[in-house]
Amino acid sequence: MARMIGNDGVYRGPVAGRSASGAIEVERVIKVYKQTRALDRISFSLPRGSITGLLGGNGAGKTTTIALIMGLVLPTSGRVHVLGHRIPEESASVLGRMNFESPYVDMPMRLTVRQNLTVFGRLYGVKNLAGRIAELAEDLDLTDFLDRANGKLSAGQKTRVALAKALINRPELLLLDEPTASLDPDTADWVRGHLERYRKDNNATILLASHNMLEVERLCDRVIIMKHGRIEDDDTPDAIMARYNRTTLEEVFLDVARSRVNGVKEVVR
Amino acid sequence: MSGMSLHRGISPHRIGAMILRYWYLLMSSWPRLLELLYWPALQVITWGFVQYYIAQNASFFAHAGGTLIGAVILWDILFRGQLGFSISFVEEVWARNLANLMMSPLKPVEFLLSLTVMSLLRLAIGIIPMTLLALVLFHFNIYALGLPLIAFFWNLIFTSWAVGVFVSGLVLRNGLGAESIVWTLMFAIMPLACIYYPISVLPVWLQYVAWVLPPTYVFEGMRALLIEHTFRTDLMLIALAINLILLCASFGAFLALLRSTKKHGSLLTSGE
Numbered sequence: 001m002a003r004m005i006g007n008d009g010v011y012r013g014p015v016a017g018r019s020a021s022g023a024i025e026v027e028r029v030i031k032v033y034k035q036t037r038a039l040d041r042i043s044f045s046l047p048r049g050s051i052t053g054l055l056g057g058n059g060a061g062k063t064t065t066i067a068l069i070m071g072l073v074l075p076t077s078g079r080v081h082v083l084g085h086r087i088p089e090e091s092a093s094v095l096g097r098m099n100f101e102s103p104y105v106d107m108p109m110r111l112t113v114r115q116n117l118t119v120f121g122r123l124y125g126v127k128n129l130a131g132r133i134a135e136l137a138e139d140l141d142l143t144d145f146l147d148r149a150n151g152k153l154s155a156g157q158k159t160r161v162a163l164a165k166a167l168i169n170r171p172e173l174l175l176l177d178e179p180t181a182s183l184d185p186d187t188a189d190w191v192r193g194h195l196e197r198y199r200k201d202n203n204a205t206i207l208l209a210s211h212n213m214l215e216v217e218r219l220c221d222r223v224i225i226m227k228h229g230r231i232e233d234d235d236t237p238d239a240i241m242a243r244y245n246r247t248t249l250e251e252v253f254l255d256v257a258r259s260r261v262n263g264v265k266e267v268v269r
Numbered sequence: 270m271s272g273m274s275l276h277r278g279i280s281p282h283r284i285g286a287m288i289l290r291y292w293y294l295l296m297s298s299w300p301r302l303l304e305l306l307y308w309p310a311l312q313v314i315t316w317g318f319v320q321y322y323i324a325q326n327a328s329f330f331a332h333a334g335g336t337l338i339g340a341v342i343l344w345d346i347l348f349r350g351q352l353g354f355s356i357s358f359v360e361e362v363w364a365r366n367l368a369n370l371m372m373s374p375l376k377p378v379e380f381l382l383s384l385t386v387m388s389l390l391r392l393a394i395g396i397i398p399m400t401l402l403a404l405v406l407f408h409f410n411i412y413a414l415g416l417p418l419i420a421f422f423w424n425l426i427f428t429s430w431a432v433g434v435f436v437s438g439l440v441l442r443n444g445l446g447a448e449s450i451v452w453t454l455m456f457a458i459m460p461l462a463c464i465y466y467p468i469s470v471l472p473v474w475l476q477y478v479a480w481v482l483p484p485t486y487v488f489e490g491m492r493a494l495l496i497e498h499t500f501r502t503d504l505m506l507i508a509l510a511i512n513l514i515l516l517c518a519s520f521g522a523f524l525a526l527l528r529s530t531k532k533h534g535s536l537l538t539s540g541e
Binding site for chain 1: 285286287290294360364368371373374533534
């Protein structure tokens with residue numbers, strides 16, 4: 001059986017329950033929206049400096065999980081700790097050390113790229129802000145349109161600007177919701193390369209939700225697969241593929257989505 | 270947005286960042302600037318001529334010059350103050366930028382304080398030309414009211430902020446479906462605030478309701494000043510006390526609505 005669920009319904013896979021000093025600690029979190037159980041007793045712990053992919057179909061609970069970690073959603077029960085602080089009670093202590101990017105969120109369209117980065121840089125209390133903006137503009141190839149309104153940029157340019165905003169405060173924890181959605185393959189590959197370098201240079205922790213299996217295989221040293229608000233599996237990409245006897249995460253994803261184990265429809269758990 | 274309380278201090282840098290954000294927006298859009306000027310100018314011109322006509326045909330109004338046009342200007346301070354506050358907030362919902370702000374170190378109280386500054390800035394852009402028009406076209410100098418004008422102004426602004434904070438909370442919780450409240454809620458108190466007529470016009474039972482509203486005290490005070498040439502300090506102090514209660518209540522309501530929004534998970538999908 002692919003799933004490693006304890007009698008209490010909590011995932012007990014090989015990388016669950018790591019040390020309490022991790023970047024993110026999610027313990028038995030339940031989130032209920034009216035009649036819908038969006039998250040069902042999920043638990044996981046991410047060590048600092050790791051890149052973890054959150055996989056799952058639409059409605060699996062990926063965005064809710066990220067929103068919980070950011071403090072944008074309150075859990076119905078359970079506990080969330082980020083960088084050693086309880087969320088949302090102690091969020092003031094950590095929000096300046098983390099950042100995020102999501103396709104569900106825009107940056108003000110009428111403001112230029114430079115103005116947007118200036119506003120967010122000030123909100124995050126970035127020192128030598130002009131220098132940081134110049135550095136990001138060079139790293140993310142924004143120089144040519146720094147003084148253009150955000151609303152007049154292409155989808156790829158907007159994504160790079162959103163990434164610049166997410167990196168403006170050199171976050172220790174970066175939360176990304178589909179970071180390469182709507183990007184052409186070349187730009188998407190370039191963004192992935194940048195994220196890898198950022199993690200390596202800053203020992204940053206990255207949690208990304210994605211539907212792009214190749215992206216997750218390339219970037220992530222760990223994968224959490226979600227389905228119907230529960231954690232179905234949690235391990236390294238290689239270990240997960242081996243467990244499902246598959247050669248790609250895409251095949252694993254389809255197996256999980258269609259409730260198959262080793263290509264066979266699962267009847268009894 | 271960090272925390273929900275006032276603890277750990279308020280950062281002027283973060284408030285400044287938000288003011289800068291709204292200033293950039295205002296300067297990038299001439300229709301937004303024009304809108305700030307257009308309606309107050311139209312109001313004062315229309316009501317100025319009404320006052321001019323009535324004064325020529327009714328001895329009471331000829332004697333009590335300026336009550337209508339003064340009322341229009343003070344009403345606009347109340348209405349535009351709230352609108353300036355709430356529209357700046359709604360701009361974030363239109364821009365789908367709320368989640369960016371809510372997960373930044375910006376505190377709710379800092380966010381609201383930046384909106385109060387924007388309310389004053391937007392109000393100044395609209396009201397100062399309005400008062401100059403009243404002076405040039407109708408020879409009504411509202412600044413001649415002197416120190417009482419300061420008491421009128423701040424009491425009206427405090428009420429406008431209290432309403433603005435509450436309305437912003439409703440938009441936060443209910444999305445742009447609640448946007449119409451931004452434009453209409455202040456009109457709901459208009460008949461009870463006795464802007465253009467004395468409170469004695471209302472039925473006795475309704476007068477009790479009207480006295481709950483701080484603007485009622487301001488407009489009564491304005492009439493006392495223009496007609497009887499008396500400044501009613503007592504009215505201003507009562508209005509200030511009610512305003513402080515309203516501001517605390519609206520801030521509490523905003524925090525409760527923010528908490529409810531987080532509970533329902535609608536911050537990432539804020540919109541319609």
